[in-house]
Amino acid sequence: MPDRAGHRRQPLTGPGRRGDRRPHPWRGTGTARRIHDALPAERAEDRVTLPVDPPAGDGKVQRLYEAWGYRAFTTRQPSPHSPRLTAVIRPTH
DSSP states (O other): OBOTTSOBOOOOBOOOOOOOOSOOTTTTTTHHHHHHHHHHHTSSOSEEEEEEOTTGGGGHHHHHHHHTTOEEEEEEOSSTTSOOEEEEEEEOO
């Protein structure tokens, strides 16, 4: 049965994300995009989700994920002291 956003309730997968802000030599090389494409391709789930803090990088993080095919589908605040996060989703295959 689809949820309010029209998605079927079935397993999802999502790569972890690190808050490491140190400069990395791979930044801007396409490595993150290749990881986001490769990890879900190995999975049986048909969708991948990520939590995004919309103000992160002045919105740059969410715009990057949208450029990779993710789209926003809900927002949540995991705890009273956490930021309000937007969940983004895209097909895995």
